[in-house]
Amino acid sequence: LKMINPRREQEGKEAINIERIPLDDPESFRLLKTAETTAVFQLESRGMKDLIRRLQPDNLEDMIALVALFRPGPLESGMVDDFINRKHGRAPVAYPHPDFQHESLKPILEPTYGVIVYQEQVMQIAQVLAGYTLGGADVLRRAMGKKKPEEMAKQRGLFESGAIDQGIDGDLALKIFDLVEKFAGYGFNKSHSAAYALVSYQTLWLKTHFPAEFMAAVLTADMQNTDKVVTLIEECRKMKLAIVLPNVNVSDYTFTVDEQGQIVYGLGAVKGLGEGPVESILAARAEGGAFKNLFDFCDRVDLRKVNKRALEALIFSGALDEIGPNRARLMATIEEAIKRADQNSRNQNAGMSDLFGAVVPDESVDDVYQRSEGIREWSEKQRLAHEKDTLGLYLTGHPFDEYESEVRRFARNAIIDLKPSRNKIAIAGLIVDLRLMKNKRGQNMCFVTLDDRSARIEATLFSDAYDEFKDQLNKDTVVVIEGGVSHDDFSGNLKLRVDKVMSLVDARQQYASQLVLNVHADQFKNGFLKELKSVLAPYQGGGCPVTLRYCRNDAETTIALGEAWRLRPDDEALFELAHILGKEKVILEYN
Structure with a gap:
């Protein structure tokens, strides 16, 4: 709501008061019936989702019953099956049983299709059918829960005589008493169940109508539990919600929602950062605006908090993508950026600065980045592995x-x-x-x-x-x-x-017919064959044949390498070959 209402205010809309939302929203119940209830209070577990699919709840009373029924006693007693069958017309609704029922029990049992689900229903039945006082009905409820034979025999007599005094047949009263006794042990406190179900409904309603803000909020609530974050991010993807990388120029400590409706990863959920480093980053950004590059970043944050380990976590997670050429080159530049920031800090403390008030002019930043141009960018596999280490999941791609x-x-x-x-x-x-x-x-x-x-x-x-x-x-x-x-x-x-x-x-090795390496004549210079041999050698001894397809401008020929050069086609082998030949020239052929 802290995310939703400020935006609604900007749009000239009324703020959401969660205590005044309609309790019969059709869209919310449509979502509930699909059992897509991950992050909905009390309704997340696999067993609960199975019960939702079977029950197909379509009103708040059904949700209250859901919370009460999802316990071992009701599930094992057949009570849940009876409830579901009655709701869907596969069994008759009776108050409480087709062979012995009384019209006065209908208002008590109608919300639960005649099934005795709640302790309050036990008490109400005793009051209406046998004239119990409220206090006496509570004594009966407790006695049924404890199942003491002497006390139950006493209560049975009181129930029969009380029903007769009400003009109700004694045999009918005893049959109803026996059924009430059977289910009273499984009865749940409705006042408790209703309170829980209301929160379940409120979270369901928010998930239905404000999915991005709701999921950002539950991600924040569990942001220190990486396993839970992974589950929730997967749910976001199922909901077609876009999630963007953490970003030192955009992210807060928590998960937030940007103007495009995308969920922005919270810096507080990046492993290896912690509260102190994030607070330093946010304070520096609030004071001086967006960071321009890694040197500007290191110059403005407190490097006693944002140390080298924290910088690496920021790079691995993608949080510095916006202010650097690529992650591999950022990693190669960390030492230089820290060194210059330290020097800058010492100079400022000594009262020194250059003509423009900065120790590291933009040109020197460009020079440092230029020196790192030869550093090979990480492979997709490396990049995603680092994301997994720091975020707990793959965010910019998928290993598959x-x-x-x-x-x-x-x-x-x-x-x-x-x-x-x-x-x-x-x-x-x-x-x-x-x-x-x-x-x-x-x-x-x-x-x-x-x-x-x-x-x-x-x-x-x-x-x-x-x-x-x-x-x-x-x-x-x-x-x-x-x-x-x-x-x-x-x-x-x-x-x-x-x-x-x-x-x-x-x-x-089982399915590939051969590994084809396309080599142009121009490449056979400057020790190319020696380099190729050094790349292939560590992977010899596999089962995949290797063929060189040698190309000139006017012709091509194929050269099958001998048995000794059969390769084990690991990713590393293919990656190294792609580096010296070009990715498109390394081809695994399949029959």
Whole structure:
């Protein structure tokens, strides 16, 4: 609301008062029914989402019941199934049972489709049906919860006689009493459930109508928990919300929303920074405006707080992208920038300055950057790995991106396009999560979440497959998995039963026919062959044949290198070859 209301004020709109929002908003309930409730208070867990899908709540009373029903007792007793079936017309609504009910109980039990869900309903039934006082009804509630035989026998008699005094048949009263006793042990305090459900609804309403601000707020609330931040960022992506890198010229300590509706990463969530360095950065920016370059930045922040480690974290996370040529060159310039800032500080303390009031003129900055021009920019893999280290996730890309066009040559199915099939298929993706558990025999089995940017799928390795392929299962690695796809009744999604797991290198060796290196005649100068040999040598002993395609202006010929030069086609090998030949001239060919 601190983000939403100032913007609404600028737009001439009324501020949102969260206590006065409509409690029957159709759009909010449409979102609720999809069970896309990550970050919605009390409704986030996998089990709760499953219950939401089954119940399809469409009013606040249903939400109050959701909170009360999602507990082991109601779930195991069949009470939840009864509630859902009655709501959807698959079972008759009765007050409380089709074979024994009383019209006076309808106002009490109608909000819960005749099911006794709340402790307050137990008390109201005793008051209406058997004439209990409020105090006496509370004694009955506590007695039913403790299940003491002597006390229950006494209460049973009181209930029967009280009902008869009300003109109600004693046998009917006892049948209702027995049913109330059965469910009273599972009954939840409605006043508690309603208070929780109201906050659930408020967060649901905010997620529906102000998604960017809501997600920025929940990201801020959990910004010190990297695992939770990763989950929430994934939810933002599902919601089609844009998230931009931290930026020393834009970001606050917390997550915020910019004028374009994008969520701006909070500096406080960058690992390796901390509160002190961020406060120094924000204070310097507030005092002197946007930072121009790394030297200006180091000159203005407190380097006792923003030390070399913090500077590296800022570079790795992308927070200095706006004020430098690229991340590799910024890293190479840190020492010089710190040194000059220290010198500048000493000179100012001594009362010295140059004609223009600065020790490091713009020209010297350009000179330093020019000296770093020969430094090779990080590969996509390096850049994303550093982002993962500092942010906990990949923000400017996805490790699968650089492999997608290649793996589609042999793992043709994108996860989003999968359908249940008895045929074994190959699927490629990044391992984003691993869960180990024991089966009934005490053997290890593993659940792997695979992501190929189009979607995610859970792959199951039963004990035999896990024992055989566990060494290939590493988080944040691209793998190729062969197996069968089927429907998962629990989640409603597809699942994959794994027969085989291959690393990307092993998949290349299995599926690639050869590695082709396109070399122009002009390159055969200045020790090129010696350089090529030194690049290939560390990767010899693999299974991938190598062919040189030698080109001149008027002709070309191919030269197949001997068996001794078969390569293990690691990413590092391909990267080194691309560096000396050009990326487009290093080609893995597949049949």
